[in-house]
Amino acid sequence: MMGYEATLAFVLLVSLTFYALMGGADFGAGVWHLLARGSSRRDQHRLIGDALGPIWEVNHVWLILIVTILFTAFPKAYVQISITLHIPLTLLVIGIVLRGSAFAFRHYDVKDDEIHVRWDQLFAISSLISPLLLGVIIGAMTVGHFPVNSESFFQGYVSPWIQTFPLILGIFTLSLFAYLAATYLLLETNNAQLQEIFRKRAIIAGLVVGFLEEAVLILGKSGAPQLWGELQYSLWGACLQLGVGGFAIAAVWFLLTRRYWWARTCAILQVTMTIWAWGIAQFPYLVPPDLTVFNAAAPEITLQFITAALFLGALLLFPSLFYLFRIFKGGQKAQHE
């Protein structure tokens, strides 16, 4: 039986996975919105708008849940992260505000005119901000060693995240989200031309993801030795890495052979295992070497209460989510001529 601390750490990891698979993919779709070219440009934009419309608000709530669990169950870590990573966290929420507002302005307006092109542009560009910063923040938490009583502003609030490892993790996160989005969009349309476009993009993104994943690992050797050590010198680390690699190759193979449902499934598993490899290697640290899920935890009663609340909430959430996705993602695909 896991203790409450470990259970809640696990819930955090699961929530982060859902956020990446759902909310992350919405940001990734913004990347393809920005890169849309050619004669079908408008159709690509419409496909992305239609795919996101009913679900993007829900997908975003996962992030709020993560923040809530963090400040309730691990307040000391939430506080330290909020102080040291003030700047990237602020940039992250600015990206979230701009992206969401632009999408709402574009899609819930009564008229349809020229200004919508501007909202589209804002939506696409601001979609890049948040994934980058999310990766940077997670990267900085992986590197850890937050300064206490720092002497200068730079040392205290800039250098913990302006480092090679967090920055490369930011770029990796963005590519991962774009890759997911491409494999999802394939299955959102029956239009062969659009499918072909997103198939090519998914393959390229898949290769970029594979390349960056290796870069992250290699840079982790010096940048995040704790993560590197766990992944390189343990049996489960080797297994997870093998799994990630296997699913990555399988996803590209299914894309090449146009079996999209299988490609998407492999991409989902690849991303899930990537996040879990990070999570298990990071455990029990929230920020190494000082903050763990044990020493940053709230009193036992709070942990019990929030665990119960999460359990009851999940009973409400998952049937509702299932209903939503069955309505909009289950049945007939929209026609995009």
Next chain:
Amino acid sequence: MSNLLAARSLMAMALGFHIIFAIVGMAMPLLMVLAEWRWLRTKEEVYLIIAKRWAKGTAIFFAIGAVTGTVLSFQLGLLWPRFMEWAGPIIGPAFAIEGFAFFTEAIFLGIYLYGWQKVSPRAHLAAGGVVVISGIVSGVVVVMANGWMNTPTGFTLLNGLPSNIDPIAALLNPSGLLQAPHMILAAFAAAGFAVAGIHAFLLLRQQGNVFHQAAFTIALTVGCVSAILQPLSGDFLAKRVADFQPLKLAVFEGQVHTEKGAPFRIGGIWNSEQEAFDYVLEIPYALSLMLHLDPQGEVQGLKDFAKENWPPIGIVRTAFQIMVLIGLIMMSLALWAAWLAFKKRNVFESKTFLKAMVLATPLGFIATEAGWVATEVGRQPWVIVGYLKTAEAVTPMPGVIIPFIFFAGLYTFLTCIVIWLMWRHVLASPTQLDMMRNVKEAKQA
């Protein structure tokens, strides 16, 4: 600007901005569900058009409310880390409940906005109903967590740190229990009056337009019921403040010295040198009567309390007075509407009443902001009353003025865009001719 002042200004601005979108996002779903329900009952196409129109406006407000709410969940830690370290384990579970309410709200709003053709009419209406309920639940829980900052319960202090935590007792704190209904009523009154005001404006321009008549009636009904209940809820809350935060109440009511048979004071400017209010109009015994149901009841004055714990008196008192005044105006308008409905059997024929409603369009929002200022600035210098001062909770990071300036620009930009979009919304509303065409098309289809 000191770092503390910058942090406070940023937080106040972020909350003051979010609150408008949050209350509209909470109240509008009820209006659209009522319109849709009327459509299902009467089969009159006009109600369906209203529901669809309102849904679009709601979607914009909901989306901005959601993203600015996300900003707040981060800013709590970014600006007030020591507060969150203290309060997170105690009121955090409330936010977990809010999180799931918000999940539910977002899921069913997605179904409502995009599911017109995908689910049955009944399921669609039910989805709207779930949005209404979950919106109210998340509003209630958030306000109750805020109430805890005013009347902290559910823990004991041990060596300067909270222990023996009881999250349920914290959630059910005395202030929060009465602040929550006050806020919910404020949301429905403000949104109801604002929507009614817009349709009244259009009715004055296009007399007899059935679209605006129907929309005006629904919005007015919701606004008026709330506006009549609101002073009652405010009265309960004031008595609670008198019991638990007598200093705050003394500032609200301009009570400088403790006295029996205290008068109710109207107006007045705080003179900080003399520590008295100038130019006050007094209604004898009224305050004692209101608070204690006894004309000789004793009301504590602010001089009973250490001066270092006084909130900024001028701001709090002025905000409180604005809120009460507007509350009374809105209640009077609501009673007028009730009289018209009772006597004339319709509420849109009196041009004077329509004009009054147009003028009242922004009142609910102003009152809500004023009430929020009264309760939040009235809590100063504490962030958790009696336990933690705001100045002790602020982030050690210098230069908070920079995000403050940035967010001020961003929120100004968003405000302008939303006002402009709403203006387009209003201009694009159907004329009488459009309505007849619509109905005809609907019948042919």
